[in-house]
Amino acid sequence: TSTTSSHVPGPVPTVIPTPTEYQTLGETGHRTLWVTFALMVLSSGIFALMSWNVPTSKRLFHVITTLITVVASLSYFAMATGHATTFNCSTAWDHHKHVPDTSHQVCRQVFWGRYVDWALTTPLLLLELCLLAGVDGAHTLMAIVADVIMVLCGLFAALGEGGNTAQKWGWYTIGCFSYLFVIWHVALHGSRTVTAKGRGVSRLFTGLAVFALLLWTAYPIIWGIAGGARRTNVDTEIMIYTVLDLLAKPVFGFWLLLSHRAMPETNIDLAGYWSHGLATEG
Numbered sequence: 001t002s003t004t005s006s007h008v009p010g011p012v013p014t015v016i017p018t019p020t021e022y023q024t025l026g027e028t029g030h031r032t033l034w035v036t037f038a039l040m041v042l043s044s045g046i047f048a049l050m051s052w053n054v055p056t057s058k059r060l061f062h063v064i065t066t067l068i069t070v071v072a073s074l075s076y077f078a079m080a081t082g083h084a085t086t087f088n089c090s091t092a093w094d095h096h097k098h099v100p101d102t103s104h105q106v107c108r109q110v111f112w113g114r115y116v117d118w119a120l121t122t123p124l125l126l127l128e129l130c131l132l133a134g135v136d137g138a139h140t141l142m143a144i145v146a147d148v149i150m151v152l153c154g155l156f157a158a159l160g161e162g163g164n165t166a167q168k169w170g171w172y173t174i175g176c177f178s179y180l181f182v183i184w185h186v187a188l189h190g191s192r193t194v195t196a197k198g199r200g201v202s203r204l205f206t207g208l209a210v211f212a213l214l215l216w217t218a219y220p221i222i223w224g225i226a227g228g229a230r231r232t233n234v235d236t237e238i239m240i241y242t243v244l245d246l247l248a249k250p251v252f253g254f255w256l257l258l259s260h261r262a263m264p265e266t267n268i269d270l271a272g273y274w275s276h277g278l279a280t281e282g
């Protein structure tokens with residue numbers, strides 16, 4: 001006699017598959033990723049060329065600005081070729097009744113490459129603002145650490161439980177508090193220290209800082225609507241982030257480097273630091 005269950009008479013167990021709705025990028029989103037990659041590469045090339053006639057000791061802002069668009073180029077290359085992405089699946093959400101909709105699940109495409117990009121480039125953007133304003137190292141470092149925590153919170157929120165969970169919105173909330181800490185540090189200390197650098201630098205810092213503040217604040221709003229509540233399709237999300245990224249990186253960079261060229265008092269002399277390290281007291 002056989003002992004395998006296939007010989008046991010009775011009802012055949014059946015698995016009822018949960019219908020799945022995939023929210024993924026389409027042709028428009030895909031093309032947008034490639035175009036953004038090309039624009040980031042082009043900007044990197046122009047930024048590198050802009051440092052051509054600048055002595056190495058005065059290239060700090062050029063180096064940081066170029067690095068920012070180089071990292072963005074890598075991130076967009078990864079996303080355009082289908083890397084740095086995954087699907088986050090959860091039970092669907094009924095937006096009218098505000099309850100889970102158990103009839104199907106939703107798997108939304110998450111481009112985690114963005115968070116790798118942001119974790120590297122937003123600290124560099126903050127560093128530029130702090131260097132421009134003359135913010136001390138301690139406060140610059142605190143702002144940068146809070147900024148990295150902010151981005152990691154966004155990553156955990158994006159990759160954690162997919163539905164409208166306390167976990168997801170908890171990470172998001174912690175991220176928003178970290179962001180407030182960043183603004184507090186850069187705006188408060190920056191506006192205090194920049195006055196010593198004169199009117200021109202003050203005006204430039206204020207312009208760049210307000211521009212950055214408006215743009216940066218759009219990111220958590222878009223995140224909440226698109227990645228968080230899943231109220232837009234993936235292509236729309238890609239296009240909005242592209243506009244923000246182009247303004248926050250290449251446009252910000254051109255503004256900074258062109259103004260910097262016309263304002264010798266924005267130069268930062270690292271020569272002493274490179275050759276002697278930081279001085280000790282006493």
Ligand code: RET
Binds near residue numbers: 118150153176220223
């Ligand atoms: C997240 C979600 C968690 C809460 C907050 C966020 C803020 C993100 C920001 C991103 C800025 C990106 C930039 C990219 C440059 O190209 C992570 C979306 C507050 C501020 C400037």
